[in-house]
Amino acid sequence: MNAFLGGVSILAALVGAGWLVLAGYRSTRGREAALDMPIKLYVGGAVMAMVVLQLALLTDDFSLAYVANHSRTTTPFVFKVATAWAALEGSIVLWGLVLAGFTYLVYRSWRRHPDSLGAGALVVMGLVGVFFFGMMATIANPFEICTSAVGSNCLASSPAPWAEAAAVAEGRGPNPLLQNHILMAIHPPMLYLGYVGLTVPFAFAMSALALAQPGIEWAKRTKSWTLAAWMFLTVGIVLGGWWSYEVLGWGGYWAWDPVENASFLPWLLATAYIHSSFVQMRRGMLQAWNFVLVISTFSLTILGTFLTRSGAIASVHSFTQSAVGPALLGMLLVTVVVSFGLFARRSHLVAQSPRLESLSSREGAFLANNLLLTVFAFVVLIGTLFPLLIEAFSGDTIGVGRPFFDQFAVPLSFALLLAMGLGPVMPYRVARPRIVWERVRLPLQISLGVGALLVIRGLRAAWPLLSVVAAVFVISVIGLHLLRLARRSSEKRHERLGPSILRIIRGDPGFWGGQISHIGIALLAIGIAGSAGLSTTATVDLEPGESASLSGYEFAYTSPFTSQDANRSITGATIEVTRHGNPVAIVRPRVNTFAGQGPAVPTPGVVSRASGDLYFTLIAINSAGITMDVWWFPLQWLVWLGGLVAGFGGLWSVVMRRAAEGDKESPAVASA
Amino acid sequence: MPERLRKIASVLITVGLAAIVAYGVIAAEPTPEERLDDLGNRIACPVCDGTSIAASPSTYARDMLALVEDQIAAGMSDDEILEFFEARYTAAIRLDAPATSGRVLLWAAPFAVAAAGLYLALSTRRRNGERV
Numbered sequence: 001m002n003a004f005l006g007g008v009s010i011l012a013a014l015v016g017a018g019w020l021v022l023a024g025y026r027s028t029r030g031r032e033a034a035l036d037m038p039i040k041l042y043v044g045g046a047v048m049a050m051v052v053l054q055l056a057l058l059t060d061d062f063s064l065a066y067v068a069n070h071s072r073t074t075t076p077f078v079f080k081v082a083t084a085w086a087a088l089e090g091s092i093v094l095w096g097l098v099l100a101g102f103t104y105l106v107y108r109s110w111r112r113h114p115d116s117l118g119a120g121a122l123v124v125m126g127l128v129g130v131f132f133f134g135m136m137a138t139i140a141n142p143f144e145i146c147t148s149a150v151g152s153n154c155l156a157s158s159p160a161p162w163a164e165a166a167a168v169a170e171g172r173g174p175n176p177l178l179q180n181h182i183l184m185a186i187h188p189p190m191l192y193l194g195y196v197g198l199t200v201p202f203a204f205a206m207s208a209l210a211l212a213q214p215g216i217e218w219a220k221r222t223k224s225w226t227l228a229a230w231m232f233l234t235v236g237i238v239l240g241g242w243w244s245y246e247v248l249g250w251g252g253y254w255a256w257d258p259v260e261n262a263s264f265l266p267w268l269l270a271t272a273y274i275h276s277s278f279v280q281m282r283r284g285m286l287q288a289w290n291f292v293l294v295i296s297t298f299s300l301t302i303l304g305t306f307l308t309r310s311g312a313i314a315s316v317h318s319f320t321q322s323a324v325g326p327a328l329l330g331m332l333l334v335t336v337v338v339s340f341g342l343f344a345r346r347s348h349l350v351a352q353s354p355r356l357e358s359l360s361s362r363e364g365a366f367l368a369n370n371l372l373l374t375v376f377a378f379v380v381l382i383g384t385l386f387p388l389l390i391e392a393f394s395g396d397t398i399g400v401g402r403p404f405f406d407q408f409a410v411p412l413s414f415a416l417l418l419a420m421g422l423g424p425v426m427p428y429r430v431a432r433p434r435i436v437w438e439r440v441r442l443p444l445q446i447s448l449g450v451g452a453l454l455v456i457r458g459l460r461a462a463w464p465l466l467s468v469v470a471a472v473f474v475i476s477v478i479g480l481h482l483l484r485l486a487r488r489s490s491e492k493r494h495e496r497l498g499p500s501i502l503r504i505i506r507g508d509p510g511f512w513g514g515q516i517s518h519i520g521i522a523l524l525a526i527g528i529a530g531s532a533g534l535s536t537t538a539t540v541d542l543e544p545g546e547s548a549s550l551s552g553y554e555f556a557y558t559s560p561f562t563s564q565d566a567n568r569s570i571t572g573a574t575i576e577v578t579r580h581g582n583p584v585a586i587v588r589p590r591v592n593t594f595a596g597q598g599p600a601v602p603t604p605g606v607v608s609r610a611s612g613d614l615y616f617t618l619i620a621i622n623s624a625g626i627t628m629d630v631w632w633f634p635l636q637w638l639v640w641l642g643g644l645v646a647g648f649g650g651l652w653s654v655v656m657r658r659a660a661e662g663d664k665e666s667p668a669v670a671s672a
Numbered sequence: 673m674p675e676r677l678r679k680i681a682s683v684l685i686t687v688g689l690a691a692i693v694a695y696g697v698i699a700a701e702p703t704p705e706e707r708l709d710d711l712g713n714r715i716a717c718p719v720c721d722g723t724s725i726a727a728s729p730s731t732y733a734r735d736m737l738a739l740v741e742d743q744i745a746a747g748m749s750d751d752e753i754l755e756f757f758e759a760r761y762t763a764a765i766r767l768d769a770p771a772t773s774g775r776v777l778l779w780a781a782p783f784a785v786a787a788a789g790l791y792l793a794l795s796t797r798r799r800n801g802e803r804v
Contacts, residue, residue, distance in 0.1 A: 375785055379782045401769070403714045445686055448689035462698075462700045465693060465696050466697060537709065539734070
């Protein structure tokens with residue numbers, strides 16, 4: 001029943017998407033075409049596909065190969081829900097659903113003022129939908145019937161909904177790593193909202209090129225979409241790091257793993273695009289460059305999906321080898337060739353930009369930002385692809401690991417922080433050195449003062465110190481700028497400072513949303529400088545009753561414990577943490593063994609304090625004692641806080657701008 | 673205080689603070705633990721899937737890390753230690769991808785892109801005397 005309903009849903013969505021392409025195309029030709037029906041069919045099918053998949057998972061319908069292979073009767077409710085996107089076919093259903101959702105929202109805003117540009121964008125979004133639902137209908141069908149099984153392993157399956165199902169009494173259960181933390185239910189949808197949301201600016205850019213309207217309209221229309229997608233992507237990446245930290249237990253949150261890179265690449269270019277589109281809207285510059293950025297960003301989301309979903313790279317995210325890999329690679333090639341080809345054909349229409357007057361100006365800072373982010377993206381791209389390419393062409397395996405990425409990422413991030421600090425104090429057109437100096441003097445002294453204080457207190461470290469100084473510089477530039485404006489306005493209006501500050505950041509949500517994000521990134525940089533640059537670690541062997549110490553904390557192994565959940569058995573150690581004899585916390589790092597699934601996975605024990613995190617991972621535990629890795633990560637919480645604040649800045653821009661537009665009924669031009 | 677003097681004092685304060693920070697940057701000398709962490713991140717665990725010996729919990733990686741610790745204690749330099757492992761496990765053991773023959777491209781390409789970008793950025797600048 002589920003197989004049949006699921007199959008029908010996918011076909012409905014596929015037909016709806018195809019119909020949308022045709023009807024949208026007619027509409028761009030100025031002919032009357034109703035998009036209402038195809039949209040309803042498309043979105044309805046996409047929603048139904050997810051609903052049916054969820055029903056199948058929640059009712060343990062093991063006649064479906066997907067459910068048999070990835071779920072189990074004992075899997076907790078939340079993880080049954082999350083299993084819908086925890087494996088290849090299901091993750092494409094989620095992708096399709098998010099894409100259909102965005103298409104619907106774009107359609108709704110288009111319906112108010114129907115025009116050819118929007119209709120063209122819907123055509124492009126429909127085409128992308130045809131591709132993904134086409135995959136679901138053929139090579140990545142989540143509703144295949146399991147036709148042959150041994151134990152709880154489904155060996156063969158059939159796409160025909162009438163096929164006879166093999167009797168499977170119990171499923172295999174999700175990958176242990178994916179049923180170990182609640183974040184698994186949130187991180188993928190967030191990431192997909194970001195990834196797929198970037199289809200919107202791409203679709204409008206393509207439409208603008210195809211219809212020979214390569215002005216500013218497409219960028220203006222997609223400003224909020226891009227910011228919203230960026231916000232989701234930011235939060236999704238941060239939550240992914242958090243999950244890695246809380247679940248994998250290797251003592252970190254970012255390893256330049258190809259899959260992390262796959263999410264970070266579009267983030268870098270989307271960030272660059274958000275900045276360069278400001279310059280275009282404000283000064284009319286960088287028009288051609290914005291097309292390049294938007295096309296590249298979208299291509300990178302497809303590349304990222306290919307890397308993670310094709311099995312080209314071994315990782316927790318890459319599912320099995322399948323025909324999905326070649327299909328995505330084909331999609332990537334078509335995207336790149338068609339979109340850049342179209343861009344080349346229309347390049348004569350892209351207006352010659354007004355020239356930059358001086359590099360020392362707000363535009364200059366934006367340009368520096370774009371250059372740095374693009375180089376950053378290129379470093380991540382080549383570092384990720386290089387081992388694959390070398391292996392494909394010469395058969396050699398070479399490693400490109402964290403040290404390579406760090407070597408570029410650290411100085412590039414430092415330079416980005418400097419540009420971030422200088423940007424807002426630079427006037428447009430030409431910034432005279434005297435004016436710039438007047439504006440940066442105090443922030444510079446504050447940040448160098450903080451740095452000097454750290455040195456006096458004994459800190460000797462190159463990059464962590466420089467990063468903290470740069471980050472404090474960014475925060476104080478923004479803080480002092482806001483304070484100056486607020487003081488002026490509070491004097492004029494005879495109100496207190498608090499309300500003035502609120503009114504100012506509400507009044508220009510585009511600019512201040514950006515500055516909130518900048519503060520978030522600066523906090524993140526301080527968090528990284530502390531947690532990655534100044535961490536300490538030790539491996540200890542402890543018998544019950546013994547203790548050891550690290551970075552001023554003592555920890556004693558008191559006793560082992562075991563417990564049993566429905567889906568896993570847990571073995572762990574109770575650790576008492578003290579500092580100068582005062583109790584701090586009791587923490588229980590443990591090892592989980594999941595029914596039906598392979599090797600045990602650790603769950604680290606984390607003690608979070610204002611000064612940093614103490615992080616314990618069990619390596620081995622037996623009756624004689626434990627072997628445990630212990631880390632001290634200074635200021636770890638700033639990493640999460642900074643990431644979330646950065647995302648919040650994007651949210652602020654979108655929501656407050658919409659509110660402002662609602663008030664005035666005229667689009668506010670951000671003066672970022 | 674006259675305006676001029678205040679300005680000079682301000683510059684002097686900035687330079688003074690910068691000098692202290694610069695000292696903290698230059699005087700950074702890696703401790704044996706930091707070197708171990710750094711080297712551990714640069715050496716791949718040969719029996720794991722692309723993780724470093726610092727990140728892998730496997731016994732094999734643990735033993736290699738212990739060996740690195742001994743080598744540091746014995747006074748070997750970072751290069752000597754890395755060469756030691758490279759000689760025994762081929763160049764694939766290095767995660768820091770040193771810029772030897774096959775990898776020159778990997779290291780040079782980002783600089784080439786940066787140079788090209790810089791050139792493009794500079795070329796958008798208005799020439800002297802040119803009008804809008």
